[in-house]
Amino acid sequence: QKEVEQNSGPLSVPEGAIASLNCTYSDRVSQSFFWYRQYSGKSPELIMSIYSNGDKEDGRFTAQLNKASQYVSLLIRDSQPSDSATYLCAVDMDSNYQLIWGAGTKLIIKP
Amino acid sequence: EAGVAQSPRYKIIEKRQSVAFWCNPISGHATLYWYQQILGQGPKLLIQFQNNGVVDDSQLPKDRFSAERLKGVDSTLKIQPAKLEDSAVYLCASSLMTAMNTEAFFGQGTRLTVV
Numbered sequence: 001q002k003e004v005e006q007n008s009g010p011l012s013v014p015e016g017a018i019a020s021l022n023c024t025y026s027d028r029v030s031q032s033f034f035w036y037r038q039y040s041g042k043s044p045e046l047i048m049s050i051y052s053n054g055d056k057e058d059g060r061f062t063a064q065l066n067k068a069s070q071y072v073s074l075l076i077r078d079s080q081p082s083d084s085a086t087y088l089c090a091v092d093m094d095s096n097y098q099l100i101w102g103a104g105t106k107l108i109i110k111p
Numbered sequence: 112e113a114g115v116a117q118s119p120r121y122k123i124i125e126k127r128q129s130v131a132f133w134c135n136p137i138s139g140h141a142t143l144y145w146y147q148q149i150l151g152q153g154p155k156l157l158i159q160f161q162n163n164g165v166v167d168d169s170q171l172p173k174d175r176f177s178a179e180r181l182k183g184v185d186s187t188l189k190i191q192p193a194k195l196e197d198s199a200v201y202l203c204a205s206s207l208m209t210a211m212n213t214e215a216f217f218g219q220g221t222r223l224t225v226v
């Protein structure tokens with residue numbers, strides 16, 4: 001059974017701090033990893049993709065991938081109240097373009 | 112570039128009735144997904160098309176759900192007859208699906224309420 005696991009939260013972080021979101025996956029041969037943000041009542045929107053081990057930075061967002069340990073994380077620096085949302089991790093596990101989704105972590109940024 | 116278009120945005124039906132949802136993917140995107148998302152859960156894949164062929168429909172309740180993708184572009188998802196537990200948001204997504212371009216882009220979704 002191919003699985004993607006996320007802590008459902010809520011994760012509460014003070015404004016201006018670093019929010020750290022984690023995701024583990026079951027299939028060692030997974031190739032593509034995505035973080036989506038979903039505001040309440042809205043559709044998921046892609047915020048980061050990562051394909052190789054290490055860090056990938058985009059503005060205040062950093063994705064970190066460790067294939068040996070089978071986890072991918074998302075760091076949000078200088079957290080803003082507008083970052084409050086559910087963050088979904090998605091993994092392309094068998095390179096057949098079939099995304100396996102985590103249940104999401106609800107992030108709350110407190111002013 | 113226009114995004115993924117879905118209609119309707121909202122639908123309320125009685126149980127045992129039928130309903131259909133429509134999706135127009137981003138131009139040139141060969142892969143189209145239909146997801147069901149229940150409140151508080153991640154998206155659940157119902158069916159994935161590659162052009163007009165089905166890649167995966169293993170989680171589609173085929174006794175009541177059907178989907179088609181005519182000419183490899185637009186797609187419709189139908190539920191007949193609907194049950195109370197079908198109340199959810201139905202999301203359509205599309206992807207270019209090249210070796211390094213596997214991101215999925217979502218439409219606004221259709222919120223279905225079965226009463």
